[in-house]
Amino acid sequence: MRTPLLSTQNLEIGYINGKPARKxxxxxxxxxxxxxxFVCLVGPNGAGKSTLLKTLxxxxxxxxxxxxxxGKRLAQFTRKELANEISVxxxxxxxxxxxxxxxxxxxxxxxxxGLFDRMSQRDWEVVQQSLEMVGMTGFExxxxxxxxxxxxxxxxxxxxxxxxxRILVLDEPTAYLDLPGRVSIMNLLHELARYHDKTVLxxxxxxxxAMRSADRFWLxxxxxxxxxxxxxxxxxxxxxxxxxxxxxxxxxxxxGNFKVADSSEGQVCLQxxxxxxxxxxxxxxxxxxxxSFTNEACIGLRVAVxxxxxxxxxxxxxxxxxxxxxxxxxxxxxxxxxTI
Amino acid sequence: xxxxxxNKPGVNRTGVFILLGLLLLAVVALNLTLGSVRIxxxxxxxxxxxxxxxxxxxxxxxxxxxxxKIVTAILAGMALGASGLQMQTMFRNPLAxxxxxxxxxxxxxxxxxxxxxxxxxxxxxxxxxxxAGDLGLVAAASLGAGAVMGLILLVGRRVNNPTTLxxxxxxxxxxTSALVSLLIYFSAPEKVxxxxxxxxxxxxxxxWDQLQVLLPVILFxxxxxxxxxxxxxxxxxxxxxxxxxxxNVSRLRLLVLISASILSGAITAFCGPIGFIGVAVPHIAxxxxxxxxxxxxxxxxxxxxxxxxxMADLVAQMPGSQFVLPxxxxxxxxxxxxxxxxxxxxxxxxxxxxx
Numbered sequence: 001m002r003t004p005l006l007s008t009q010n011l012e013i014g015y016i017n018g019k020p021a022r023k024x025x026x027x028x029x030x031x032x033x034x035x036x037x038f039v040c041l042v043g044p045n046g047a048g049k050s051t052l053l054k055t056l057x058x059x060x061x062x063x064x065x066x067x068x069x070x071g072k073r074l075a076q077f078t079r080k081e082l083a084n085e086i087s088v089x090x091x092x093x094x095x096x097x098x099x100x101x102x103x104x105x106x107x108x109x110x111x112x113x114g115l116f117d118r119m120s121q122r123d124w125e126v127v128q129q130s131l132e133m134v135g136m137t138g139f140e141x142x143x144x145x146x147x148x149x150x151x152x153x154x155x156x157x158x159x160x161x162x163x164x165x166r167i168l169v170l171d172e173p174t175a176y177l178d179l180p181g182r183v184s185i186m187n188l189l190h191e192l193a194r195y196h197d198k199t200v201l202x203x204x205x206x207x208x209x210a211m212r213s214a215d216r217f218w219l220x221x222x223x224x225x226x227x228x229x230x231x232x233x234x235x236x237x238x239x240x241x242x243x244x245x246x247x248x249x250x251x252x253x254x255x256g257n258f259k260v261a262d263s264s265e266g267q268v269c270l271q272x273x274x275x276x277x278x279x280x281x282x283x284x285x286x287x288x289x290x291x292s293f294t295n296e297a298c299i300g301l302r303v304a305v306x307x308x309x310x311x312x313x314x315x316x317x318x319x320x321x322x323x324x325x326x327x328x329x330x331x332x333x334x335x336x337x338x339t340i
Numbered sequence: 341x342x343x344x345x346x347n348k349p350g351v352n353r354t355g356v357f358i359l360l361g362l363l364l365l366a367v368v369a370l371n372l373t374l375g376s377v378r379i380x381x382x383x384x385x386x387x388x389x390x391x392x393x394x395x396x397x398x399x400x401x402x403x404x405x406x407x408x409k410i411v412t413a414i415l416a417g418m419a420l421g422a423s424g425l426q427m428q429t430m431f432r433n434p435l436a437x438x439x440x441x442x443x444x445x446x447x448x449x450x451x452x453x454x455x456x457x458x459x460x461x462x463x464x465x466x467x468x469x470x471x472a473g474d475l476g477l478v479a480a481a482s483l484g485a486g487a488v489m490g491l492i493l494l495v496g497r498r499v500n501n502p503t504t505l506x507x508x509x510x511x512x513x514x515x516t517s518a519l520v521s522l523l524i525y526f527s528a529p530e531k532v533x534x535x536x537x538x539x540x541x542x543x544x545x546x547x548w549d550q551l552q553v554l555l556p557v558i559l560f561x562x563x564x565x566x567x568x569x570x571x572x573x574x575x576x577x578x579x580x581x582x583x584x585x586x587x588n589v590s591r592l593r594l595l596v597l598i599s600a601s602i603l604s605g606a607i608t609a610f611c612g613p614i615g616f617i618g619v620a621v622p623h624i625a626x627x628x629x630x631x632x633x634x635x636x637x638x639x640x641x642x643x644x645x646x647x648x649x650x651m652a653d654l655v656a657q658m659p660g661s662q663f664v665l666p667x668x669x670x671x672x673x674x675x676x677x678x679x680x681x682x683x684x685x686x687x688x689x690x691x692x693x694x695x
Contacts, residue, residue, distance in 0.1 A: 117570040
């Protein structure tokens with residue numbers, strides 16, 4: 001039996017100074033975090049993900065229950081001791097003014113450098129290694145405010161690594177990034193856990209990316225309960241869908257993504273193979289058709305796609321009328337005209 | 341963060357510091373020579389090095405007027421620059437300084453109570469005859485400054501918006517000014533006059549005896565600052581980051597509160613309220629050194645503060661004329677446009693301490 005690095009017992013989280021005086025955001029949380037795993041905390045907006053992370057990192061007091069770090073109660077840690085256990089990357093972009101990447105990452109050595117912030121040889125080595133781990137070697141003398149958002153977030157992760165914590169906690173590190181930036185950060189976190197044996201806990205809204213890279217999900221529901229498990233298990237047990245499904249938005253069990261349920265235009269039969277079929281299906285769903293692939297049910301509209309020399313050809317059969325198109329755009333234009 | 345990183349490509353920081361040192365020497369020399377009475381540099385040097393053969397009145401002017409005035413200006417500039425820098429970092433606000441946040445008003449209130457307050461009556465201040473009186477004044481001003489700053493910290497804890505914080509400071513300033521007006525209303529005319537002369541602000545009223553109080557007080561408060569660069573740097577990342585790095589944020593706040601209150605309080609007590617040096621100097625330092633690292637900024641604001649204050653005094657003397665302007669008039673005339681420039685220069689999405 002493995003012992004967890006971090007565990008919670010009937011943890012109750014929330015705020016103390018609000019109105020009402022005690023606002024409980026989540027309760028009865030029994031969670032565990034193990035060495036070397038990458039855990040994504042997912043859940044709808046306002047479920048209390050940030051509150052949970054802030055409580056675990058000691059930035060918010062816990063309202064009830066216990067958090068254990070290596071067998072010791074969280075409350076028994078001083079700030080300084082806690083800095084050796086957990087380091088963080090937060091959502092909001094930092095505003096540090098004129099500072100080099102090296103200077104920023106060196107701040108991760110804060111717990112080690114004494115009153116006057118003397119950096120030893122070893123401290124600089126750790127800074128260098130941290131930059132290597134996030135793939136930012138060569139950026140040492142660049143100014144932080146001149147980096148792209150994605151690069152800056154990597155530097156912030158390097159800073160957190162330089163603190164040499166047992167656990168890395170990130171609060172929506174991809175929130176301000178473009179899609180390639182998101183992929184790159186999530187992949188980086190995955191690699192840190194997988195190849196460097198780091199323990200990483202992050203909250204994120206990028207469900208698709210998270211599902212592909214996380215070892216485990218902490219799935220937080222709007223009522224502040226958390227279920228933990230492998231992403232795939234949570235999908236198969238329908239827990240995942242229960243938390244995220246809204247009116248008209250449903251989770252596609254086969255494709256593993258969310259879609260807007262809209263079949264206002266009725267049914268269409270699609271024949272074809274490979275990538276052409278996948279992308280045609282998406283296009284048809286977008287304009288409100290529900291797509292089926294069985295031949296028997298085909299009464300009414302039929303679309304067939306097959307490859308030709310110059311690309312693909314789409315054939316639309318509607319009763320007597322047969323039309324051919326050479327791209328999806330004109331296919332959709334035609335179908336829209338049909339429905340008017 | 342180490343010595344190796346002092347010099348960056350494009351910015352020769354050692355050079356900047358050397359230039360600043362030379363500039364300080366130059367403005368001090370200029371300030372010694374210029375004034376309503378013209379004294380040749382040769383004679384000034386003789387006085388400074390204790391050689392005879394100079395007119396007695398000139399010796400007096402240099403030894404007991406110009407020199408203490410320059411030393412006061414240097415101390416004031418150092419103190420205001422340093423307290424401005426600390427406050428800008430702590431409040432995460434590029435416009436924070438003792439004057440703008442109403443902390444000077446707090447110091448003024450302290451002084452007003454000391455000068456005009458019923459119980460303490462009996463001319464604590466003017467003429468400030470004794471050590472106890474001077475120390476009392478410094479204490480009163482520092483306490484007043486500390487009280488307002490503490491209040492702003494308390495109320496401003498939850499304020500993230502720089503503008504809101506400034507309005508907060510403005511309101512505190514108004515409230516304390518109202519209290520001062522109330523004191524003025526109920527005070528004897530001669531005390532009111534003493535207070536209003538003080539409130540114009542000047543470097544030239546400070547005697548060597550008073551400097552014996554002012555100098556150690558300022559050095560003590562600057563000494564506190566020597567322990568703070570690491571914490572202030574961490575605070576640049578924001579309070580949450582700083583906490584998770586192991587910084588005791590409350591203790592740092594307390595130390596900044598003590599240091600900045602004493603710095604601005606003591607200077608306000610002896611020189612009156614002086615505006616804009618505190619806000620402008622840290623910006624000049626950041627722009628010259630292209631860094632927000634406090635290990636470099638703290639010595640820089642101390643040097644630049646001294647230079648700016650001595651230069652302001654030079655302008656206040658209006659060389660060639662018999663008039664002397666109140667120092668606050670000079671700093672405000674130059675400082676207000678500077679602050680406007682900072683505000684207008686700030687782009688959307690620009691960092692708080694952009695350079």
